[in-house]
Amino acid sequence: MTAVRARRNRVLSPATFTTVVIGGLVLAAAAGWSSLLLVVQGRVIPGWGVSAALLVAVLVFRWAFTRRRRRDGTSPLGLPRKQAEWARRTSALLIVTAVLGTVLEATADLLVSAEYHVLHPEGPEGCTAVVRETSFLVIGDGEVFAVGRAGLAFGTAGSWTVDDGYRPVEEGAYELDWGEEAGALRIIGTITDPVVRSDMDGIDCWW
Secondary structure, eight states, X not given: OHHHHHHHHHTSOHHHHHHHHHHHHHHHXXXXXXXXXXXXXXXXXXXXXXXXXHHHHHHHHHHHHXXXXXXXXXXXXXXXXXXXXXXXXXXXXXXXXXXXXXXXXXXXXXXXXXXXXXXXXXXXXXXXXXXXXXXXXXXXXXXXXXXXXXXXXXXXXXXXXXXXXXXXXXXXXXXXXXXXXXXXXXXXXXXXXXXXXXXXXXXXXXX
């Protein structure tokens, strides 16, 4: 029985476990504070959603690993005292950072009634335009993201502001044209709800 337990514990060493946990928490914290977008089967997951999913996955993984080691009668982390203390403090800091970013970004989306739209058609090599529209008081804002084949966008490719909280993309008031290398999105306002600012650099999936 002891030999079996030893073999099971060697499947994932304490050092590898700590690296995986810290790495996952770093990704969760970064996603929660970034303009990351993930598109899965046509569904848009904002950065705070990615952060929350990563955080839950890492915490479940950590719980399962430490529970198994306690059941086998071994130390939860199996690291020297100083390294174990560093791992605990770093993990706690990253968890707080990830939770804070997730809560703040999710709250921001809720306050401005953010809506995400996947635009069609797709561009060259599967490049996709995704729009985030918001409205607050008498102002409507929008951002466009270039989502590559992997379904990820790491920042905005353009933004605009429309008067009176108007949401042109939701209303279908836009034109999307693709060239050989990039796309161009034109936002169309109305006489009463004009586009008051537009900063569009072209939708280019370089990754």
